Amino acid sequence: MDNWRDRIVLTQESAQVAAAQLVQAVPALPDEFRCTLCNRVFVSYDGLKQHYGAEHPTAIAPVSVALDINGRRCEVIIEPHWTLQRALQFRVGLTGTKHMCNKGVCGSCTVIMDGRAVLACTTLAIECEGKSIQTIEGIAADPKWKPLVDAYCRWDAMQCGYCTPGFLVSAKALLDKNPNPTEQECREALAGNICICGTYPRHSTAILEAAMNMRDSGDMKREIQFEN
Ligand code: FES
Numbered sequence: 001m002d003n004w005r006d007r008i009v010l011t012q013e014s015a016q017v018a019a020a021q022l023v024q025a026v027p028a029l030p031d032e033f034r035c036t037l038c039n040r041v042f043v044s045y046d047g048l049k050q051h052y053g054a055e056h057p058t059a060i061a062p063v064s065v066a067l068d069i070n071g072r073r074c075e076v077i078i079e080p081h082w083t084l085q086r087a088l089q090f091r092v093g094l095t096g097t098k099h100m101c102n103k104g105v106c107g108s109c110t111v112i113m114d115g116r117a118v119l120a121c122t123t124l125a126i127e128c129e130g131k132s133i134q135t136i137e138g139i140a141a142d143p144k145w146k147p148l149v150d151a152y153c154r155w156d157a158m159q160c161g162y163c164t165p166g167f168l169v170s171a172k173a174l175l176d177k178n179p180n181p182t183e184q185e186c187r188e189a190l191a192g193n194i195c196i197c198g199t200y201p202r203h204s205t206a207i208l209e210a211a212m213n214m215r216d217s218g219d220m221k222r223e224i225q226f227e228n
């Protein structure tokens with residue numbers, strides 16, 4: 001009989017495969033056009049809009065937004081006030097961009113938009129049309145960023161893990177711009193990320209180790225030594 005632990009352990013490699021599957025599973029088109037007021041379903045967005053005009057003329061109709069998520073085009077039907085975080089979670093099916101404070105304070109919802117780390121909870125999804133958005137799933141699926149994920153795991157830079165995607169996305173945004181950061185620069189780049197579990201000291205070390213390995217282009221894996 002096989003060992004049940006072998007079947008449930010998510011290794012870093014299998015996590016990368018799982019992330020790639022999530023990225024691939026992003027739907028190109030909405031799977032339904034449902035009226036949120038009376039629950040009727042229509043075969044097209046035009047049908048839904050006409051229904052709003054005829055049956056709910058004073059209500060604001062849902063909007064269609066074309067997003068570029070981790071390099072994949074994805075059209076979603078959302079309420080105009082929806083944030084990017086909400087659209088990612090409830091329309092795109094990517095739940096790694098976390099909803100925590102929902103006020104732009106904690107950094108758990110960090111994504112990279114056109115090369116810049118932004119907070120998805122304070123960004124309207126309709127503002128994102130035509131922009132390139134990277135989420136934690138896209139970063140975790142990309143072999144180039146495996147050293148960063150590996151270093152986070154090796155340094156145990158997480159406890160409950162809820163804030164960790166936001167930290168990793170901020171770290172990736174830093175390394176995109178500055179592949180050779182100092183510890184102080186790592187701390188500054190993560191200044192907008194809050195961890196209730198208090199894992200702060202390990203993030204900078206993990207980023208420095210990842211930067212070292214990425215500079216060496218994987219010839220030999222190098223590790224910062226744990227202090228005794
Ligand atoms: S959930 Fe967006 S900053 Fe906290």
Ligand code: FES
Binds near residue numbers: 163164196197
């Ligand atoms: S690891 Fe728990 S909130 Fe950061």
